[in-house]
Amino acid sequence: MSSANAHGGRQDSSGSPGVIRLTVNGKRYEFKVGVDVMPFTALRELLRDRLGLTSLKEMCEGEGVCGSCTVLVDGRPTLSCLTLAVDCDGKEIETVEGLAESGHPLLEAFSRNYAYQCGYCTPGFIMSAKALLDRNPDPSYEDIVRGLSGNICRCGTYAAILSATREAADALKARRGGGGL
Amino acid sequence: MEGAEHRRIKRPLRENPYLVFEQWQFPEDPEFKVIGRYVEPKDGRKITGRELYMRDIKLPGMLYAGWLTSPYAHxxxxxxxxxxIRSMPGVRDVLTCKDPDLHVEGSPEGLAAAGELEPLNVKRPEIAFVLPCEAVFEGQPVGVAVAADDMRSLYDAILAARSKVNWEELPFVVDRDEALRPDAPVAQLFRGQETNAVDPKSAGLLPFVPWVPSGASRWEMGNPDEGFRQADGIVEFEVKANVNMWGGGGVEPWAAIAWLHDGHLELWIRNQVPRKTGLFEGLESPPPKGLTMEVAAAVAGVPLSRVKVHIPYFGTSYGGMNWNGYSVIPTLLAILFSRRTGRPVMVLADWSSWSGIIGEEEGRxxxxxxxxxxxTITAVEVRSNVTWGIAGLTMPGSWKIVESTSIKNFRVEGVYPYTNKPPAACYKHGTTECLVLNEVFSRVAAALGxxxxxxxxxxxxxxxxxxxxDLDEIKAAQGFPVRDSLREVVEAGKRAIDWDHKWHRPGAMRLPNGNYHGIGFAWCPEWQVAPWHSVSPDTAFQVGLSLNEDGTAVIRGLRALVGNHEPSTYAQIVAEESGLRYEDIEFDHEFQDAVLSPPSGSNGLVWNSAxxxxxxMRTRQKLLEVAGEHMGKEPGELDVKDGVIYEKANPGNSISVGSLVAKYREHFAGGIWATGRSALKGTLIPPSPMEAHSWGRQAAFVEVEVDPETGRIEVKNVVIVNDVGRVVNPGSVAGQQYGGxxxxxxxxxxxxIIYDPNTGVKLNDTLAWYYVPTIADVYPVHAIAVETGLGYGAYGIMGVGEDPAALTRAALRSAVHNAIGRWVNEDPMTPDRVLRALGRA
Structure with missing residues (x-):
């Protein structure tokens, strides 16, 4: 039997250290608070250091303004540098590594459209695009602009990102049987 | 001149309302099978998260190191x-600026005395090397560095170190004009400096103001006084360009790893110039190089044979820091810490502050x-007061005018006052030079209507x-097509933006919404690394190719991958010439013994295309020779296509490349090598930079609205036209265009970047306070790649990475003048400056 603690982690009835349980890219993980994860550990640190998920990049050094560490937490685009890991107890986390494993059309579309140059910011963009397409499967270009405006690409690949995101939407529509545009 | 209707126009990319991309060719231009066509990019795996960038790398027992940065301007x-600091949890090593390890073999001159390290800084070794005791600008690494078990311990220790230092503040100056006053504080960038106005040449500072021709601080061509006498009209004006392009704005923070173990040095370098080459040998004033294996070996005390370099993917830096000696600090510090601790060490730059080193030319x-x-422009005089960092790259901001106009009379005078600001470096080079050229043209056009x-x-x-x-004759003599690049890009651009209908007298069009309408034009040559110094006999550039028994091939050479899709463009060219399949070719960019052309950015493909x-070509020849032996035919009777060698007269008589390699391993064991000299376009390479004419031209057209109440400028439409000589990879070219x-x-x-004049401290060096465009700032861009074949690279290739940013900045200035009928004399054109130009602020 466990109950949520002040930091969102769980403490069992024996009083042993609390744990947090995350589902990351479909796999379940359990971390002991105070041992595997500190109360102040950012989700980004946990995913990179403990699970080796290197797609969570960093430009702004934790200021929360570049978007390159974006992951989905229960489907919502989230800046993992500003999110405490313990607050994600019981939640589902998605990263680009998961999309790559499942063959999500966004990756192919970003590659096909040359929607990256140095590629450093791209995983964050792809996760923001995934969140957008999940909630709006048929976005206009203006919708895409609004949906991805929290990410920065210094190479300025924005025009191709628009094409790639729209192309991925078409591919998903075709998968669902709706035909492509 | 033939009109656009006669052109062959390709549109190989998926377009959207914000992007149209066209390749414009003449029907007689060569058609290639792979070059110029859409291909799947080969570096797509970098977006999956599985490919490693510098900060993703973890080595056994690796320590994390960083430094204190100066909170003061001086x-x-x-x-x-x-x-x-040493007693703090997780701290493994502390290095202070007085530590003997910062000196090579006890030399009082410190690491700078190692000779190779001269580019690290100017003439003051005590402030020059990795960790000085005196900081001459805010953000400079200074005083103390720490190595710790993990990043958190490191950051805690650096934070604590701020209160463990006894500082003495010194006089400073950050304003360029103030620096020239007789009573101004002296910036103290080099020993014995008595004034901030220093002639870089006479002070022996040329490594820091590279490519400065002799007497660059005052330079004349023709007879400017006579040119002014011949003029029907003269315009005089002043433009101030402020510091822009903060290097920390949205790129991967700088880092470096060194591991000195068992007498071997292993490095992970984030630098566009990972190894010195013969590129700049023979120049009067070679520019500062990035960290080289040679320097690293000297500091580590190991022979070059024991240095191995890894170049992970890196978030690109657009030149910038790579061309400044400070770029070597993280790697040198990592080597020192690794030498002291015996552990691999990653140095994490304090990015927010340190990256202020990168900027662009600042000047008046x-x-x-x-x-x-x-x-006809009869004479130009430019007197400038500019940043010493990169403004010295050419004559003070004016080289593009000389390089690309028929103007015969110039007078250029520059002063480079030192200040207590960090040195500047190019960042997609050339914006200020392009601005200077276009200010001349825009003001004359306006004066003449x-x-x-x-x-x-x-x-x-x-x-x-x-x-x-005149130049047409030289083009023909050098084997170039006699094409008129400027006319071609201008015609293409005017047509795309509907110039003839939209251009109007300055300030003459108000829209129903009350805004001013304006349209602007700018032009320039692409900044070229012409092969005049690349074909030096001393050059070390070469590349290899290994063929495998399954028919695949690997191009081998050392080069930083900076985001130009190099693995794709290289494979396209090799596939085109060899007959191998594009999909069968990969690029090993960490091969230590064959150095591809730096600077791994500007015009990189010009040389590397050759x-x-x-x-x-050599691969094809080798395949034909070995297959001829196998088939009992002369090489000329055979051909290679899609990875199969076949008899031209009897295509059924064939053998695959893989089978041939498997059967005749000994013929392919040594690999195939090339130096590129035989493939450069225009074998009559000009003997000097003064004769290396830039034939290609680039143009930008921008349409704006300006709100007279707020001063806000709204970009409505951009047309960017680049003569790239020949498109190799459309996706890469388009990316450089609209990204720029x-x-x-x-x-x-x-x-x-805003400096507080009272403290000399930057006020906005974080992404929270510094404006970087997002996708919400996306504008409709019509990108046109014109192919004239007028570049010096193979197939007539020229670069495209630099000028789109430079041109658009200049064209916007012209468009805003066309809109409001007034010049905004300070750049960037923020709303307050626009309102000031309108007389409303």
Missing amino acids: ALVRSVDADA YRFKVGFKRDG MDPTELALRNDGSMGLPMHP LMKELG VYMGISRALGEE
Whole structure:
């Protein structure tokens, strides 16, 4: 039997250290608070250091303004540098590594459209695009602009990102049987 | 001149309302099977998260290191309580600026005395090396560095170190004009400096103001006084360009790893120039190089044979830091810590502060331009007060005018006052030079009421020679097509933006919404690394190719991958020439023994296209020779296509490349090598930079609305036209074009590092306070790649990475003048400056 603690982690009835349980890219993980994860550990640190998920990049050094560490937490685009890991107890986390494993059309579309140059910011963009397409499967270009405006690409690949995101939407529509545009 | 209707126009990319991309060719231009066509990119795996960038790398027992940065514009570290820092949890090593390890073999001159390290800084070794005791600008690494078990311990220790230092603040100056006053504080960048106004040449500072021709601080061509006497009119004006392009704005923070173990040094380098080559040998003033294996080996005390370099993917830096000696600090510090601890060490740059080192040319330019009624410009005088960092790259901001016009009379005078600001470095090079060129043309066009595109065509040329007929004759003599690049890009751009209908007299069009409408034009040559110094006999550039028994091939060479899709472009050229399949070719960019062309950015493909072309040609020849032996045929009777060698007269008689390699391993064991010299376009390479004419031209057209109440500029439409010589990879070319456009717009409208004049400290060096465009700032861009074959690279290739940003910034200035009828004399054109120009603020 466990109950949520002040930091969102769980403490069992024996009083042993609390744990947090995350589902990351479909796999379940359990971390002991105070041992595997500190109360102040950012989700980004946990995913990179403990699970080796290197797609969570960093430009702004934790200021929360570049978007390159974006992951989905229960489907919502989230800046993992500003999110405490313990607050994600019981939640589902998605990263680009998961999309790559499942063959999500966004990756192919970003590659096909040359929607990256140095590629450093791209995983964050792809996760923001995934969140957008999940909630709006048929976005206009203006919708895409609004949906991805929290990410920065210094190479300025924005025009191709628009094409790639729209192309991925078409591919998903075709998968669902709706035909492509 | 044939019109657009005669062109072959390809549109190989998926378009959207914000992007149209066209390749414009003449019907007689060569058609290739792979070059110029869409291919799947080969570096797509970098977006999956599985490919490693510097900070993703973890080595066994790796320590994390960093440094204290100066909170003052000019200060001395009197003492450091190193013991207090050393006792903090997780701290493994503390290095202070007085540590003997910072000196090579006890030399009082410190690491700078290692000779190779001269580019690290100017003439003061005590402030020059990895960790000085005196900081001459805010953000400079100074005083103390720490190595710790993990990043958190490191950051805690650096934070604590701020209070463990006894500082002495020193006088400073950050304003360029103030620095020239007799009573101004002296910036103290080098020993014995008595004034801030230093002639870089006489002070022996040329490594820091590279490519400065002799006497660059005052330079004349022709007879400017006579040119002004001949003029029908003269305009005089002043433009101030402020510091923009903060290097920390949205790229991967700098880092480095060194592991010195068992007498071997292993490095992970984030630098566009990972190894020194013969590129700059023979120049009067070679520019500062990035960290090289040679320097690293000297500091580590190991022979070069024991140095191995890894170049992970890196978030690109657009030149910038790579061309400044400070870029070596993280790696040198990592080597020192690794030597002391025996552990691999990753140095994490304090990015927010340290990256302020990167900037763009800052300066104040005073112009005097003489012209005739027909638009012929008779003389140009530019007096400038500019940043010493990169402004010295050419004559003070004016080289593009000399390089690409027929203007015969110039006078250029520059002062480079030192200040307590960090040195600047190019960041997608050339925006200020392009601005200077276009200020001359825009102001004359406005004074004459002349269409600026006509003015540009009238004065097109190089080194004072007109394009027609003088330069046409030289083109023909050098084996180039006699094409008129400027006319072609201007025609393409005017058509795309509907110039003839939209251009109007300055300030003449108000829209129903009350805004001013404006349209602007700018032009320039692509900044070229012409092969005049690349074909030196001393050059070390070469590339290899290994063929495998399954028919695949690997191109091998050392090069930083900076985001130009190099693995794809190289494979395209080798596939085109060799007959191998594009999909069968990969690129090993960490091969230590064959160095591809630096700077791994600007015009990188100009030289490397020649390397790859020759490599492909040699591969084809080798395949034909070995297959001829196998098939009992002469090589000339055979051909290679799609990875199969076959008899031309009897295509059924064939053998696959894989089978041939498997059967005749000994013939392919040594690999195939190329140096690229035989494949450069125009084998008559000009013998000097003064004769290396830049034939290609680039143009930007921008349409804006300006709100007279708020001063806000709204970009409505951009057309960018680049003569790239020949498109190799459409996706890569288009990316450079529209990416550069966004950067140019943000430079023109908002990017600016603000210094507090009272403290000399930057006020906005975080992404929270510094404007970087996002996708919400996306503008409709019509990108056109014109193919004239007028570049020096193989197939006539020239670069495209630099000028879209430079041009767009300049064209916006012209568009805003066309809109409001007034000049905004300070850049970037923030709303307050626009309102000031309108007399409303």
